[in-house]
Amino acid sequence: MKPARYLTENELVKTAVSTLAKQLGPVETQRFLSIPTARKADAVQRHRAWQAHLDKTAFLNQVFKAKSQ
Numbered sequence: 001m002k003p004a005r006y007l008t009e010n011e012l013v014k015t016a017v018s019t020l021a022k023q024l025g026p027v028e029t030q031r032f033l034s035i036p037t038a039r040k041a042d043a044v045q046r047h048r049a050w051q052a053h054l055d056k057t058a059f060l061n062q063v064f065k066a067k068s069q
Contacts, residue, residue: 007015020029041049 017029017033020032024032
């Protein structure tokens, strides 16, 4: 078994774009590459949203019950 060879980042991008262009054509490739990525919510925003819907009494009971076992 021969050792695996990983592509460099540049080689990977060039190969991927070339493959997309061959399969989709230049217009659809550009369209695909321009699709915006979904952004994750900021950690603080996620935490505040979690806290807003939290039953604090049930949560604390669950946490301290787990410690006492």
